[in-house]
Amino acid sequence: MAVPAHVNGPSRTVPGTEASSFWRKLSEHRSALWRIASIGLFFLIWEIAGRIPISFAFPTFLETLRAFVTMTLDGSFVAAYAETLQPLVIGIAISTVIGIALGIVMGLSRFAEWLAAPVFIVLQAAPMAALIPLITFVYGIGLLAKTLAVIMLALPVIVLNGYKAVRNANPSLVAMCYSFQGNLWQRITKIIIPDASPVIFAGLRLGLAAGFIGVILAELLITPTGIGDLITYHRSVANYAEMYAAVVSIILVSTLTLAALEAFELRVLRPEKRRS
Amino acid sequence: MRNITAHAASAAAHPAGADVAVEVRGVCKMYSEVEALRSIDLDFPAGKLTTLLGPSGCGKTTLLKIIAGLIPATSGEIRVNGKTVTGPGPERAFVFQDFALMPWATVMRNVAFGLELKGMGKDERQSIAARYINEVGLAGFENKYPHELSGGMRQRVGLARAFAVNADVLLLDEPFSAVDEQNRRKFQEDLLRLVALEKKTFIFVTHSIEEAVYCSDRIVILSRRPGRIAQIIEPEIDRSASPDAIRRDQGYLDTVEEIWQGLKRYVD
Numbered sequence: 001m002a003v004p005a006h007v008n009g010p011s012r013t014v015p016g017t018e019a020s021s022f023w024r025k026l027s028e029h030r031s032a033l034w035r036i037a038s039i040g041l042f043f044l045i046w047e048i049a050g051r052i053p054i055s056f057a058f059p060t061f062l063e064t065l066r067a068f069v070t071m072t073l074d075g076s077f078v079a080a081y082a083e084t085l086q087p088l089v090i091g092i093a094i095s096t097v098i099g100i101a102l103g104i105v106m107g108l109s110r111f112a113e114w115l116a117a118p119v120f121i122v123l124q125a126a127p128m129a130a131l132i133p134l135i136t137f138v139y140g141i142g143l144l145a146k147t148l149a150v151i152m153l154a155l156p157v158i159v160l161n162g163y164k165a166v167r168n169a170n171p172s173l174v175a176m177c178y179s180f181q182g183n184l185w186q187r188i189t190k191i192i193i194p195d196a197s198p199v200i201f202a203g204l205r206l207g208l209a210a211g212f213i214g215v216i217l218a219e220l221l222i223t224p225t226g227i228g229d230l231i232t233y234h235r236s237v238a239n240y241a242e243m244y245a246a247v248v249s250i251i252l253v254s255t256l257t258l259a260a261l262e263a264f265e266l267r268v269l270r271p272e273k274r275r276s
Numbered sequence: 277m278r279n280i281t282a283h284a285a286s287a288a289a290h291p292a293g294a295d296v297a298v299e300v301r302g303v304c305k306m307y308s309e310v311e312a313l314r315s316i317d318l319d320f321p322a323g324k325l326t327t328l329l330g331p332s333g334c335g336k337t338t339l340l341k342i343i344a345g346l347i348p349a350t351s352g353e354i355r356v357n358g359k360t361v362t363g364p365g366p367e368r369a370f371v372f373q374d375f376a377l378m379p380w381a382t383v384m385r386n387v388a389f390g391l392e393l394k395g396m397g398k399d400e401r402q403s404i405a406a407r408y409i410n411e412v413g414l415a416g417f418e419n420k421y422p423h424e425l426s427g428g429m430r431q432r433v434g435l436a437r438a439f440a441v442n443a444d445v446l447l448l449d450e451p452f453s454a455v456d457e458q459n460r461r462k463f464q465e466d467l468l469r470l471v472a473l474e475k476k477t478f479i480f481v482t483h484s485i486e487e488a489v490y491c492s493d494r495i496v497i498l499s500r501r502p503g504r505i506a507q508i509i510e511p512e513i514d515r516s517a518s519p520d521a522i523r524r525d526q527g528y529l530d531t532v533e534e535i536w537q538g539l540k541r542y543v544d
Contacts, residue, residue: 194378
């Protein structure tokens with residue numbers, strides 16, 4: 001999406017000098033350039049704010065960057081993410097499979113909706129951080145408890161989005177499939193799921209973001225491991241640059257994962273969106 | 277122009293001799309308390325284009341969807357080629373007012389979709405679809421997506437999809453209402469060419485009097501709710517003339533005027 005390959009795009013510009021071809025290339029990547037400029041501006045403000053300084057516990061951008069590079073090279077990020085990603089990946093995988101399946105069933109059947117929807121609506125509204133001590137109480141402090149924390153945060157939004165998407169599938173397309181004698185299975189797989197997929201994927205993106213919140217909450221509240229441990233440890237010894245580097249790294253990982261999910265959706269499920 | 281009044285003789289609604297593709301017998305439709313259609317008796321001659329025309333809310337689309345098997349009639353029955361309709365069937369194909377194209381599928385896949393649902397192999401269904409894409413004038417657009425096409429082109433895709441399943445009866449629900457005026461005229465001319473070429477039975481719903489007179493072999497005018505047959509007209513226009521000549525033909529203009537005089541009382 002960041003690399004538009006317009007064949008007809010620059011045809012209006014007058015061909016000729018070296019300079020015009022440079023500007024033409026530049027304008028092709030205009031949206032990517034604006035994004036980089038926006039991030040650059042943010043880092044600049046951060047650097048200035050760190051130098052004022054607004055708080056002695058607030059490192060500058062360059063200090064954080066140095067800590068980030070050091071921690072990447074000395075392997076502490078690798079070790080931390082090996083630990084953090086376990087409950088996250090397991091939890092998201094379970095939430096995705098159960099969430100989408102349950103959402104589709106609830107969207108198709110009034111009975112399933114009546115049975116399950118209230119539970120998830122309540123779960124989505126509940127402040128999950130308050131429930132984490134309860135999980136610890138029942139399931140201890142191991143991988144199971146952390147995975148459960150991820151699922152509790154990620155599952156409701158995935159289920160509810162899937163259910164609403166399927167319930168609101170375009171009735172005209174459903175009627176079209178019926179009129180061409182499509183059976184129930186064809187109607188679900190060829191019409192309802194592709195039609196609902198943008199909203200299902202929006203739910204997955206929200207679920208994944210919630211899963212990141214869940215795993216960090218679990219690592220901060222249950223037992224300090226992985227990236228949560230890095231944050232807690234560097235805070236306690238006042239290595240603020242390292243602490244911020246750890247926070248930035250989790251934001252980076254989360255953003256990149258979400259972008260990858262979006263790219264996957266465009267490639268696999270909605271080919272028509274790539275051209276627009 | 278031949279004017280057949282339904283009240284005079286119900287026999288008029290059942291043309292003797294001519295092959296009948298679709299028979300409608302005593303069809304009533306109630307939407308909870310609202311009576312949409314009241315005892316409709318109607319025959320649709322095979323190989324002809326019959327139009328259902330009427331004021332908005334007269335139940336013409338409802339009648340078409342009952343014939344399609346998309347919604348059930350409250351009472352009465354529909355027979356297509358002598359067989360009673362209980363749901364959609366392979367001998368009928370529907371063209372939707374809002375096109376009903378899958379936005380995630382190319383023109384090719386959309387046109388071949390009816391065949392895909394029947395389980396036909398990819399090569400076979402694509403070669404059939406390619407023929408109809410060509411026939412409706414969309415050659416070269418096979419790999420475009422619906423949002424890349426104009427309204428008129430999208431409905432051509434819907435028409436090609438209906439042709440591709442090789443049904444005997446094509447049901448068109450206000451197919452041009454979402455198409456702009458200039459494209460609509462061109463499309464109407466192409467439709468007449470396709471009607472002559474394909475030799476199928478067409479049932480066409482419209483609220484445009486000019487469109488009905490221009491395209492139809494037979495026009496069934498429904499009254500306002502509850503929908504009943506008010507009038508049946510056969511325009512008997514010489515279709516061998518050029519489209520522009522037809523639009524200036526006195527018989528054409530007189531028929532349009534007469535239908536308008538009949539429908540005027542239903543318009544508020």
